[in-house]
Amino acid sequence: MIYFLMQLIGALFAGPFCLLYTYFAYGTFDMDKAGQIAVAPTMLLGFVFMGLYLWRKNYLTGDKHLYSPVSVPYLAWSLLAGMTSICIIGLLMSELTFLPNLLDQTFDILQSGWLGILCISVLGPVLEELLFRGAITKELLRRYSPAKAILFSGLIFGIFHLNPVQIIGACLIGFLLAWLYYKTRSLMACILIHIMNNGLSVYLSLKHPEMEDVTHLLSNPYVLVWAVVFILLLLLSLKQLNKYNISDTNTTTTEL
Template sequence: MKTAIKLVLIYLAMQILGGLAVGPFAMIYAHIKYGSIERANDFVLAPALLAGFVFMVIYLWWQGYLTGDKQLYSPVSATYLFWSAIMGISMIFMIDFLMSHLTFLPNFLSDTFDVLQSGWLGILCVGILGPILEELLFRGAITKVLLKKYSPVVAILISGLLFGIFHMNPAQIVGATLIGFVLAWIYYKTHSLIPCILIHIMNNCLSVYLSLKFPDVDYTSDLIGEPAYTISLVLSVLLFMLSWRMMNTYKLSNTTTKV
């Protein structure tokens, strides 16, 4: 548990370090382009986020969390990836339904995401690079450590809770926790990050696409309307149950995780 919390705190520290590393260059660029450093914040966010990602990957690699485990990057069957995608899509839809009933939760990072999604580097960080790093950290390092100390159920619950709390944004914590449980369970079943990364990238990219394509729409129900939304929700629940069953019973050569 201490190691898991330590890794989360180190990641936050790496993000601060990324901001410190990129900040001076952003101020220089802003001064050259606008004659003032007041607009440096317009340029610093995405590069700082990317720098923080790089620093954290280097740290995880240097500390041996990402090396010495061949199963961590092992491929799974196309069938398993298919059901992973089905589970991911259905989970995304169900979380959207839940969050549409939790509208009282504030979104402290709304403006931050708007800035990130205004440029290609920010979109790349949110949609692809961020999910990859978070899977390396939360499943490849944190969940793996927890599984060595706790039972699978306890390890999955702690991992999901840490993943949710890590987002530190009330509007994200509930959804991140729920999908964190699922991703931790998939890692436990396969000991591979590949299906976890697939679901995470799919979730973030879909969120970015909908945010850019339909900026005035907050939830899927507002986008597709009734009765299509209710039918889609019921279908999502059924598909989630089916995909869970298929993924839980499917035999893989790399499903053994030592605990």
């Protein structure tokens, strides 16, 4: 709820200025035009207020492991796990085309300018990781067993997106991100995977608008083969990640 509250506050700040802009730019108060212009500034201000809230609550400064670097091999396996998860989710969602995309127009507006692209690709992933892994998952791990905390974290992350076409995929990637955070207490791998996911989505939307996700780059006759390859690579990467002791973060991994 706090995330949406901060976005609402951002809208209250950005809205009047965008409305004034339409008056000076077009000679009239155009609510529709102002609404479109305000989407990216609202998102940016919401992120700023969210960051301030997390800072005030000591979530950004109270944990020395939060920004700790992880070893290069661990990071490489994490990115492989993230990339294969993104592809598997893409294949799954390609079979669930009946799910509506309620935010399609909003994303189109955001991706029409550099500020919106920056918010989706970089600022959003960073702030969401600080909130969902650095704050929510951290608190869940204090209250529940690791398995329950990761399950609850992924479900919360998925439901938070509200958009039906995003919920399932967000839940699944949320499980992975929560597990990676649990293993290291560092957000580095989580943030990079999140940026990779959102960045790929924006890139495909702008450069290949006919494609829904990265899996559409694959040859259709071999989709099942690719699915098996992705699953095997994901299992391999998870197995390797579960073995690691992350010396860079002074964190010893444990079996889940």
